[in-house]
Amino acid sequence: MQQYYPLFTAIPLAIAFVNLLITKINKRAGDYLALIATGVLAYMSIKMLFVGPFSYHVGGHLPPWGILLVSDGLSSLMLVVINVIAFLSIIFSLKYMTTYTAKPKYYSLFLLMVGGMNGVVITGDLFNLYVFLEIASIASYALVGFGCEKEELEASFKYMILGGVASTGVLFGIAFLYSITGTLNMPDMAMQLELVGINRAVAFVIALFVMGFGLKASSVPFHAWLPDAHPSAPAPISAMLSGVLIKALGVYTIMRIMFHVIGPNPLVSSIMMFLGALSMVVGGLLAIGQEDFKRMLAYSSISQIGYVMIALGLALNPGIGMMTKALAIVGALFHLVNHAVFKSLLFLCSGAVEYRTGTRDLGKLGGLIRKMPVTMTTCSIGSLSIAGLPPFNGFWSKLIIIMALLRAGYMVYGAIAILVGFITLAYFIKLQANVLFGKLPEAFSEVREAPFSMVLPLVILAILCVGLGIAYPFVETEMLRAAWDTLLDKAGFMNLLLGG
Amino acid sequence: MHDIEKEIRESKSGMTMIVKTIVRFAMGIIILFGAYIVLYGHLTPGGGFAGGVILACGYIILTLAFGKDIALRKLSDQGASIMDNSGALAFIVIGLLGYTGGYFFLNFIDHGKRFELFSGGIIPLCNIAIALKVTASLFAIFIALAIFGKFISGLVEEEE
Structure with missing residues (x-):
C-alpha cells in the first residue's frame, strides 16, 4: 500500500484528462470512468486507515531536497472523508447532472478538485501544498459557475477574487517561512522553527495563514463568498464544497501547519x-432568516465550522491540561467528520428536491414527505443530526466540544456553543416545517420519489449519520485515536523526515 | 495546400498586407525558437512552460494577423483540446512509468553525459509534455476570449 500512496493524486488527475479525450468519441464513457476512479479511491482510502504512519519520497529523492509525502492518522482520516463523499457525490451526479450540458467537463473538473484535495492532504511539502490548493480551488471556481447563469457566474467571480486574495496571502506566508528556515519540507521546517521561536516574521506568517486558510475554511470575517458560491453550484458540488473542500483546504491545512509546523x-x-x-454565532443567526434551501445550509456550514475552529483553538493552547486538549481535538475531528456526512446529505437532499420540484424556495415547498418519503426521511435524519439531537452523530461531537470548553474554564465560549446549538435546532425546525410538513402545494401533486441513483447516496449517508452516533466508542478508537495522537505528537511528525 | 495559400492571399479578414507578410516570415522563426527553448530546457534557461508560451504566441500572432478562421484551420479548438489533454496525460504517464524503478516520478531513463542534448533522463520528456499542454491551453484561452468577445460585442450592437 505504501508505494501506491502518490496514486491518490495521480489517479484523479490522470482520469480527468483521459475522460476529456475519451468522451470526444463516446459520451457515456465519462460516467463509468468517474465512477470507477472515485470508487477505487474510496476503497484505497479506507484501506489506508489501517496502515501506520510513513513518509514517501517522490522520485526517490531524499528529504529535505525531494518532495515528501506524509501519511499519518490525520491524513488517513481526511482521505477517507474526501474520497467517500466524492464517490457518493459522483453516484448522485449520474442522474442529477443530466439536467446540465457538458457532463464530461463536469466530471473532469470534479476529478481535478478531488485530486487537488487529496494532494493537499498527503503532501509534506509546503509549496506542494500550495500547488494542490490552487488546483482544487481553481477547479471549484469553475464548478461554482458551471450553470453559466447570471447569478452563478457572479458567485463564481466573487469566489475567485476572494479565493485569489487568500491564495496570495498563503503564498506570501510560505515565502516568508522559506526565507526564515531555508526549507519547504514541513517536518524540516518544524525543526528549524523550533530554533527560531515565534519572532515577528513568524507572527506575520501566522496572520497571513489565518487570513488565507481562514478564508478557504470560511470562518466569519472571511465568509462573504460562501453563501453565494455554495448555493450556486450544482447540488453534488455544493455537497463537496461544504462537506469536504472547506475542511481539506481550510481546516486541515490550519491543523497541519499550526500544530505541526509552527507549534x-x-x-x-x-x-x-x-x-x-x-463564526458560530454570525453563521447561525444569518441562517435563520434565509428563504432559500441551499443558502440556509450554506450559512449553517459557516456556523458548524465555527465549532471545529473553537475546539481546535482550544487544543492549540499550551496552557491547558493534556486530557482537555485531547478532548477538544477528538471533538473537533469528530465534528469535522460528522459535518462532512450530514452537510453533504442535506445538500444532496436539496438537489433531489430541486430535481423533482424545480425550486429551492422554502416558501413554495411543503408537505413533500408524502410524495418523496425516502428523500425526506434522510433529510430529517440529517437535520436532526446537525441540530445535535441524541442519538445522532452531531450530538456526541457537540457534547464533547462543549465539555472540553467547560473543562478548560471557558464558560462564556461554552455557553455560546450551547446557545448556537439551540439556534441550529431552530432553523432546522423551520427547514423541516417548510419542506417536509405543512400543506402540499397543488403544483407538486404529481411529484414522485427521486431516482434510485440519487436516493442511494442519501440512504448511505443517513445510515452513516445514525451509525457514527451509535457506534461512537468504536469510531473513537478506530478512526479518531490515530488522528488525535498524531496532532498532539509534533516530535513524531518531525521524525517522519528521517523515517520512510 | 494550394487552396489554403490562395485563400490566405485573397482573404479580406485580418490586418494589412504588410503585417501578413511579416507574420508569414516570422512565424517559422517563432515556432523554431519555441521548440529550441523546450528541447534545451534542461540545459539552458527556459523549459516547457516558457517554450510553450512562445509556441502559443506564434499561433496567437497568426490569429491576429489573419483572423481566427485561418488560425483555427492550422490548430482547431478540438485539436487544441486533444493536444492539451494529451500533454497533461503524458506528464502523468511519465510519472507513473517511474514505478518501473519503484518510485513515482523516478528518473528511470539513463541520465547520459552532462550538457549534451540527450541527457537528463525524463526531464526533456517532461518539458515536451508541459510544452504541449501550455501551447494548447494558452491558444485555447485566447480563442475562447476572441470568440466570446465577438459574441458579447454582437449582443451590445443588437441592444443598441
Whole structure:
C-alpha cells in the first residue's frame, strides 16, 4: 500500500484528462470512468486507515531536497472523508447532472478538485501544498459557475477574487517561512522553527495563514463568498464544497501547519477561538432568516465550522491540561467528520428536491414527505443530526466540544456553543416545517420519489449519520485515536523526515 | 495546400498586407525558437512552460494577423483540446512509468553525459509534455476570449 500512496493524486488527475479525450468519441464513457476512479479511491482510502504512519519520497529523492509525502492518522482520516463523499457525490451526479450540458467537463473538473484535495492532504511539502490548493480551488471556481447563469457566474467571480486574495496571502506566508528556515519540507521546517521561536516574521506568517486558510475554511470575517458560491453550484458540488473542500483546504491545512509546523501557542489559540465563536454565532443567526434551501445550509456550514475552529483553538493552547486538549481535538475531528456526512446529505437532499420540484424556495415547498418519503426521511435524519439531537452523530461531537470548553474554564465560549446549538435546532425546525410538513402545494401533486441513483447516496449517508452516533466508542478508537495522537505528537511528525 | 495559400492571399479578414507578410516570415522563426527553448530546457534557461508560451504566441500572432478562421484551420479548438489533454496525460504517464524503478516520478531513463542534448533522463520528456499542454491551453484561452468577445460585442450592437 505504501508505494501506491502518490496514486491518490495521480489517479484523479490522470482520469480527468483521459475522460476529456475519451468522451470526444463516446459520451457515456465519462460516467463509468468517474465512477470507477472515485470508487477505487474510496476503497484505497479506507484501506489506508489501517496502515501506520510513513513518509514517501517522490522520485526517490531524499528529504529535505525531494518532495515528501506524509501519511499519518490525520491524513488517513481526511482521505477517507474526501474520497467517500466524492464517490457518493459522483453516484448522485449520474442522474442529477443530466439536467446540465457538458457532463464530461463536469466530471473532469470534479476529478481535478478531488485530486487537488487529496494532494493537499498527503503532501509534506509546503509549496506542494500550495500547488494542490490552487488546483482544487481553481477547479471549484469553475464548478461554482458551471450553470453559466447570471447569478452563478457572479458567485463564481466573487469566489475567485476572494479565493485569489487568500491564495496570495498563503503564498506570501510560505515565502516568508522559506526565507526564515531555508526549507519547504514541513517536518524540516518544524525543526528549524523550533530554533527560531515565534519572532515577528513568524507572527506575520501566522496572520497571513489565518487570513488565507481562514478564508478557504470560511470562518466569519472571511465568509462573504460562501453563501453565494455554495448555493450556486450544482447540488453534488455544493455537497463537496461544504462537506469536504472547506475542511481539506481550510481546516486541515490550519491543523497541519499550526500544530505541526509552527507549534501550539497562546496567540493562535485565542485568535482561532474568537473567530470560531464569531463564526458560530454570525453563521447561525444569518441562517435563520434565509428563504432559500441551499443558502440556509450554506450559512449553517459557516456556523458548524465555527465549532471545529473553537475546539481546535482550544487544543492549540499550551496552557491547558493534556486530557482537555485531547478532548477538544477528538471533538473537533469528530465534528469535522460528522459535518462532512450530514452537510453533504442535506445538500444532496436539496438537489433531489430541486430535481423533482424545480425550486429551492422554502416558501413554495411543503408537505413533500408524502410524495418523496425516502428523500425526506434522510433529510430529517440529517437535520436532526446537525441540530445535535441524541442519538445522532452531531450530538456526541457537540457534547464533547462543549465539555472540553467547560473543562478548560471557558464558560462564556461554552455557553455560546450551547446557545448556537439551540439556534441550529431552530432553523432546522423551520427547514423541516417548510419542506417536509405543512400543506402540499397543488403544483407538486404529481411529484414522485427521486431516482434510485440519487436516493442511494442519501440512504448511505443517513445510515452513516445514525451509525457514527451509535457506534461512537468504536469510531473513537478506530478512526479518531490515530488522528488525535498524531496532532498532539509534533516530535513524531518531525521524525517522519528521517523515517520512510 | 494550394487552396489554403490562395485563400490566405485573397482573404479580406485580418490586418494589412504588410503585417501578413511579416507574420508569414516570422512565424517559422517563432515556432523554431519555441521548440529550441523546450528541447534545451534542461540545459539552458527556459523549459516547457516558457517554450510553450512562445509556441502559443506564434499561433496567437497568426490569429491576429489573419483572423481566427485561418488560425483555427492550422490548430482547431478540438485539436487544441486533444493536444492539451494529451500533454497533461503524458506528464502523468511519465510519472507513473517511474514505478518501473519503484518510485513515482523516478528518473528511470539513463541520465547520459552532462550538457549534451540527450541527457537528463525524463526531464526533456517532461518539458515536451508541459510544452504541449501550455501551447494548447494558452491558444485555447485566447480563442475562447476572441470568440466570446465577438459574441458579447454582437449582443451590445443588437441592444443598441
